[in-house]
Amino acid sequence: MSAIETLSLPEAQKKIDYKRIFFLLLGVGLFAFVYYCPPWPDAIDPMGEHFVLSKQAKGALAVFCLAATWWVFEVVPIGVTSLTIGALQALFMIRDPKVAFKDFMDPSVLFIFGSIVIGMVFTKTGLTKRIAYKMLSIVGEKTNMILLGCFVMTAALTHVMAHTAVAATMFPLLMAIHALYSEDGQPTKFGKGMFIGMAYVAGAGSIITLLGAARGAVALGFYKDIMNVDISFFQLTAYMFPIGWLMTFLLWGLMLLVFKPERARIPGLKEKSKRMYLELGAWSRQEILTALIVFATILVIALKNFIPALSGLNKTGILLVSTIAFFVLNILDLDDLEEIPWNIILLFAGAMSIGFCLWETGAAKWLAVNWLVLFQNAPPLVFILGMAFFVMIMTNFIMNVAAIAISLPVALVIAPYLGVAGEVILFSSLIVAGMPFLLLVGAAPNAIAYNSKQFTTGEFFLWGVPASILLMGVTWLAVTVIWPLMGMQVYVPKVM
Numbered sequence: 001m002s003a004i005e006t007l008s009l010p011e012a013q014k015k016i017d018y019k020r021i022f023f024l025l026l027g028v029g030l031f032a033f034v035y036y037c038p039p040w041p042d043a044i045d046p047m048g049e050h051f052v053l054s055k056q057a058k059g060a061l062a063v064f065c066l067a068a069t070w071w072v073f074e075v076v077p078i079g080v081t082s083l084t085i086g087a088l089q090a091l092f093m094i095r096d097p098k099v100a101f102k103d104f105m106d107p108s109v110l111f112i113f114g115s116i117v118i119g120m121v122f123t124k125t126g127l128t129k130r131i132a133y134k135m136l137s138i139v140g141e142k143t144n145m146i147l148l149g150c151f152v153m154t155a156a157l158t159h160v161m162a163h164t165a166v167a168a169t170m171f172p173l174l175m176a177i178h179a180l181y182s183e184d185g186q187p188t189k190f191g192k193g194m195f196i197g198m199a200y201v202a203g204a205g206s207i208i209t210l211l212g213a214a215r216g217a218v219a220l221g222f223y224k225d226i227m228n229v230d231i232s233f234f235q236l237t238a239y240m241f242p243i244g245w246l247m248t249f250l251l252w253g254l255m256l257l258v259f260k261p262e263r264a265r266i267p268g269l270k271e272k273s274k275r276m277y278l279e280l281g282a283w284s285r286q287e288i289l290t291a292l293i294v295f296a297t298i299l300v301i302a303l304k305n306f307i308p309a310l311s312g313l314n315k316t317g318i319l320l321v322s323t324i325a326f327f328v329l330n331i332l333d334l335d336d337l338e339e340i341p342w343n344i345i346l347l348f349a350g351a352m353s354i355g356f357c358l359w360e361t362g363a364a365k366w367l368a369v370n371w372l373v374l375f376q377n378a379p380p381l382v383f384i385l386g387m388a389f390f391v392m393i394m395t396n397f398i399m400n401v402a403a404i405a406i407s408l409p410v411a412l413v414i415a416p417y418l419g420v421a422g423e424v425i426l427f428s429s430l431i432v433a434g435m436p437f438l439l440l441v442g443a444a445p446n447a448i449a450y451n452s453k454q455f456t457t458g459e460f461f462l463w464g465v466p467a468s469i470l471l472m473g474v475t476w477l478a479v480t481v482i483w484p485l486m487g488m489q490v491y492v493p494k495v496m
Contacts, residue, residue, distance in 0.1 A: 020075050027069035034062035035092065043369035046376055046414055057363035059094035060354075064363070064397060067354055071439060074457045078440065078450075079343040082350020085357075095357055103356050104349035107316040112348050112444045113340070114319035115168035118294055119448070120336060121326050125286045128172035133277035136177065141269040143181070143190055143261040147197065148252055150174060154198050155205030155248045161298045162315070163206035163213055167445035169294075170198055175452065180273075181266060191454035193259030197251055200437055200467055202445035204247035207434035208240045209233070211302055215433055219404050223426050227412065231426075239427055239486065243478050247435070250470055258463055286331050297322040344447045351441035354397065364394065368407045372414060380420045380491060381479065384428055387411045388475050392432035392468060396442040404429050419494040424479060427488075431475050437464035 035058060043051040053061075063085055070081040086104060090097035122128045139149040150170070157166040178191045206212030210220075210233055220231050300318050304310040326332040358364040368390065375386040387407060394403040411425050436442025438461050440450050446460065484490055 020073075023069060023073035024075040027066040027075070030065035030069060031062045031088070034065055035059055043366045044373070045369050045410055046373065046417070051362065051366050051369050053366045054362065056094050057361040057366060059089075059092050060357045060361040060363040061367075063088045063094065064354055064358060067350065068397065068439070071441060072457055072461050077343055078457065079346030079350075082346045082348075082353070085350040085354045089353070089357060095360065099360075100353055100357065103353040104346075106349070106352045106356075107314065109345065109349045109352055111162075111316045111319055112164055112447070113345055114316070114323050115162075115164045115444065116340060116344065116448065117168075117323045117326065117332070118165065118297075119168035119171045120339065121290050121294075121331060122169060123172040123175070124336065125284065125290045125331065126280060127287050127290055128176050130277065130280055130283075130287070132173050132176040132180075133273045133280070135173075136180070136273035137270055137277060141265040141267060143263060143265060144256055146177065146266075147190075147194055147255060147261075150177070150194060151197055151201045151248055151252050154201045155244065158202055158205030158212040159209050160211055160302055162211070162301065163202040164444035164448075165298065165301075165319070166205075167199065167202045167448040170202075171448050171451070174198060178452075178454070180269065181263075187454045188262060189259040190261040190263070191452065192459065193255035193261065195449040195452045195454045196259075196460060196463060197255040199443070199445040199449035200251045200435065201248050203435040203437075203443055204244050204251060206244075207431055208244040209237050213434060215404065216430060219408075219426065219430055219433075223408070223422070227422050229422070231423075236427075236430075239483060239488065240430070242482055242486075243431055243474060246477075247471065247474055250474065251467065254467060254470060258466070289329055290326070290331060293322050293325050341451050344451055347440060347447050348444060351397075358397070364403075367394070369410055372407065372410045376414050376417070378418070380418045381476075383411075383414065383418050384420060384424060384479055385472065385476060387425060388428045388432045389472060391429045392436070392471065393438075395433045396436040396439040404433055416492070417494060419491050421489045421492045423488060424483065424490045427483070428475055428479060431478065432471060435467075435471050437467040437471065439464075 037058070039055075040053045040058065042053070045051070066088070067081055067085050070076060070084070071078060076084075082104075086097075086101050089095045089100035094100075122131075135149055135153070136146065139145050150173075154166060154170050157169070174194055178188070178194065179185065181190055182188050207216070210216045216236060220236065224230050297318060300310065300313070301315050304313050304315070304318075327337075358367075371390045372387060375383040378386065390407055391403045394407070408425065408429060411429075412422050415422055415425055436446070440446045440457055440460060449455075450457070450460070479490060
């Protein structure tokens with residue numbers, strides 16, 4: 001047998017992946033069907049205003065269908081799907097190429113970049129191991145309590161810092177914990193539950209204060225413009241606190257149910273963690289510098305919401321200063337820059353591009369109006385939950401702020417005629433907007449967790465379904481029981 005024949009054998013023996021080919025072509029087929037379909041009817045809101053689905057808007061929906069299919073079934077690397085989003089917008093003239101590709105460097109994408117760098121620094125300097133060993137020496141050896149400790153720490157941190165930064169900080173910590181659980185680094189049920197749960201819980205915690213994510217502040221400002229009602233920081237926190245923490249503990253239970261750890265405990269872990277923590281010795285210069293830089297960065301980002309003199313500072317700019325500082329002080333070098341997971345960065349770049357595409361072409365507004373008018377004669381509770389369901393689904397594909405912005409005005413027009421208070425519409429939307437459990441592009445913590453290689457995009461979507469059902473159940477509980485007990489007015493006299 002010749003050398004050429006020998007080399008070609010592995011290629012010949014490779015099996016054709018028919019499943020991959022099917023979903024790849026399905027995405028292309030959905031794009032072609034939606035794009036070349038005859039014009040669709042206008043969406044008409046309760047005031048009689050028409051919303052036309054232009055050719056560009058229909059093109060945005062077509063790209064949206066292809067991207068969703070390819071992302072869920074991972075027929076190509078998720079970053080490549082993002083590049084396809086930009087290419088299709090340019091080739092089919094859905095948006096100006098300069099605009100479509102400009103979104104790939106949106107400040108939100110660079111914020112994720114900066115957050116990932118913080119996680120890398122924590123790992124390189126050893127701060128991650130120091131925190132992990134300390135936490136494990138307190139939590140103990142039971143795997144269910146280790147998960148609870150990780151989730152509680154994640155949720156608590158989102159009260160004072162952006163959930164993206166929290167996920168980036170927690171990621172190396174969880175990697176260190178999993179290394180103690182599984183020495184070969186292969187995917188485990190414990191690992192799946194820990195990383196998927198961390199992403200979910202980061203969202204649950206982020207709804208509680210305005211510091212967890214930008215969506216809260218933007219939505220409150222938007223609500224004030226429409227309803228002329230000012231909702232304070234502490235009012236938001238009071239209503240969201242029981243919901244966020246209830247979801248945190250329910251998600252912990254769900255992760256234990258669907259990803260029951262292979263081992264109930266890790267014998268000797270508590271003592272081993274104490275010993276390994278002591279072996280780390282005194283804090284190094286790099287650890288101290290890293291801790292000071294990260295603390296200062298988080299402090300400035302948090303204080304900009306309360307100190308007028310800092311309000312003009314952009315949070316992405318602040319975060320990138322920390323990235324620059326790490327290189328200036330030689331904590332990171334060129335090799336570290338090349339280790340950044342650009343697949344994840346591209347994933348979010350594409351998500352921003354398709355989100356803005358749906359928003360700017362009017363496709364998202366057309367979807368919102370068509371959906372919400374279905375509930376204009378429904379019982380008040382069904383209308384509230386229908387509104388929440390739409391925001392929950394859309395926030396998996398587009399920016400959660402945009403999902404609220406396109407649906408809230410329509411919902412607030414319909415609400416008085418059904419006897420529904422505007423406040424309950426706002427808060428129920430904020431609950432679900434913070435917890436996109438289906439797609440990695442729904443939130444940065446989802447994408448960061450994926451970098452662990454503990455789960456596939458399909459697994460994330462699959463277990464996001466029961467998590468989303470759980471979320472809708474908690475939203476129902478909040479509207480019917482929790483908020484009325486706290487004094488929120490859910491129903492008002494109907495406007496005739």
